[in-house]
Amino acid sequence: MRAFERDLLALLPRLRRFALSLSRSTADGDDLCQAALERALNARGQWQEGTRLDSWMYRIMRNLWIDETRARARRDRTFAPEEEGLNVGDAGDRQIEAAVKLGDVGRAMDRLPPEQREAIALVLVEGLAYKEAAEILDIPMGTLTSRLVRGRAALMAELGEAA
Amino acid sequence: MTIDPETLMAYADGELDEVAAKRVERAIAEDPALARQVEAHRALRARIAGHFAPIAGEPVPERLRTMIGNNAASIDEARARRSRWTLPRGNIAAMAATLVVGLLVGQAIDLNPAPVADRSGTLVAQAGLERALDTQLASEQPSGAATRIGLTFRDKAGAVCRTFEAQALAGIACRVDGAWQVRQMMGAEAQSTDYRQAGSAEMLAAAEAMMADGPLDADAERAARDGGWR
Numbered sequence: 001m002r003a004f005e006r007d008l009l010a011l012l013p014r015l016r017r018f019a020l021s022l023s024r025s026t027a028d029g030d031d032l033c034q035a036a037l038e039r040a041l042n043a044r045g046q047w048q049e050g051t052r053l054d055s056w057m058y059r060i061m062r063n064l065w066i067d068e069t070r071a072r073a074r075r076d077r078t079f080a081p082e083e084e085g086l087n088v089g090d091a092g093d094r095q096i097e098a099a100v101k102l103g104d105v106g107r108a109m110d111r112l113p114p115e116q117r118e119a120i121a122l123v124l125v126e127g128l129a130y131k132e133a134a135e136i137l138d139i140p141m142g143t144l145t146s147r148l149v150r151g152r153a154a155l156m157a158e159l160g161e162a163a
Numbered sequence: 164m165t166i167d168p169e170t171l172m173a174y175a176d177g178e179l180d181e182v183a184a185k186r187v188e189r190a191i192a193e194d195p196a197l198a199r200q201v202e203a204h205r206a207l208r209a210r211i212a213g214h215f216a217p218i219a220g221e222p223v224p225e226r227l228r229t230m231i232g233n234n235a236a237s238i239d240e241a242r243a244r245r246s247r248w249t250l251p252r253g254n255i256a257a258m259a260a261t262l263v264v265g266l267l268v269g270q271a272i273d274l275n276p277a278p279v280a281d282r283s284g285t286l287v288a289q290a291g292l293e294r295a296l297d298t299q300l301a302s303e304q305p306s307g308a309a310t311r312i313g314l315t316f317r318d319k320a321g322a323v324c325r326t327f328e329a330q331a332l333a334g335i336a337c338r339v340d341g342a343w344q345v346r347q348m349m350g351a352e353a354q355s356t357d358y359r360q361a362g363s364a365e366m367l368a369a370a371e372a373m374m375a376d377g378p379l380d381a382d383a384e385r386a387a388r389d390g391g392w393r
Contacts, residue, residue: 005231008231009228012223016221016223020215020218021215030224030227034226034227034230035284037231039281039284041230041231042281067284075320105211120211123176124207124208124211124212125212127212142169145169145172149172153168155207155211156203159207
């Protein structure tokens with residue numbers, strides 16, 4: 001097995017963790033992981049040796065997740081008139097599943113706006129430096145820190161760890 | 164001296180350089196409220212990190228690990244073929260039997276052109292597979308057809324979906340925006356009947372889970388085709 005595959009295998013546990021913190025459901029998280037792996041294996045030529053594979057993978061995964069959430073929003077809008085009841089039921093089920101699996105912290109993460117959640121996931125969960133996280137999200141440092149501050153304030157309020 | 168929330172947080176995360184950190188430390192020494200905020204940041208960080216940490220300790224699902232393993236195998240196999248080495252037959256069969264989607268999209272294996280393409284993140288059928296999905300009726304397909312169509316049904320969103328089985332690939336594709344989006348994909352290995360049967364059962368179960376109400380009969384299938392699968 002070559003270095004690329006070996007490193008990817010070694011990264012898998014962290015990638016699953018990041019996927020779960022973005023998607024808040026184990027099933028969605030592993031589907032996201034699978035999609036990111038497919039993308040990475042197909043685009044391996046675009047990865048530059050000597051750069052960080054983890055940052056590259058986090059970026060792929062995050063972009064796929066944004067596509068997926070947009071597609072879901074579109075689907076929900078498209079079918080809203082006929083299938084409103086159905087969709088509401090589905091969303092409810094997803095939330096219940098997520099809540100059961102993820103507990104208080106998961107619920108609190110669930111309530112964050114996506115742009116705060118991804119910043120929190122990269123820095124607090126994955127332990128990346130601000131600079132690395134800002135590069136993955138393709139935003140200036142100042143934007144990253146302000147999202148982190150707001151996300152943390154919301155989590156503290158939710159979890160009762162008032163600053 | 165005022166310390167803005169971003170700077171205080173960056174201090175708590177160890178992100179400040181030495182000079183900036185010293186400045187925050189002086190401010191903290193004068194203001195116990197700041198010290199409590201730093202503590203709160205660190206406690207929150209530990210709680211969030213601790214909550215997700217067990218996920219990284221869990222065993223990784225086999226399907227994710229095999230994706231990477233198979234990718235490596237396919238590259239090695241392609242290289243072996245080029246240099247005219249012969250792999251033991253059993254090996255090739257075993258690899259083929261565990262084929263997963265990562266392999267099938269534009270990878271160096273014997274599917275030329277690939278039946279599935281990645282169109283900005285969505286897998287869609289192309290070439291022979293697309294033609295079969297477009298034109299073939301389950302009720303009247305030639306016995307030697309390269310791709311066999313199984314069930315045709317509507318999913319819960321109303322899209323027409325069809326199960327298919329080709330030599331190295333089986334799955335379910337649904338008609339969305341004028342293309343066949345591949346929703347389920349499993350490897351199929353013509354020689355290995357055991358696997359094929361297992362794959363079929365798996366595919367039936369997947370199709371049933373997707374169906375709004377039952378498969379289309381032959382007339383409805385024809386009507387759907389003549390209506391452009393809408």
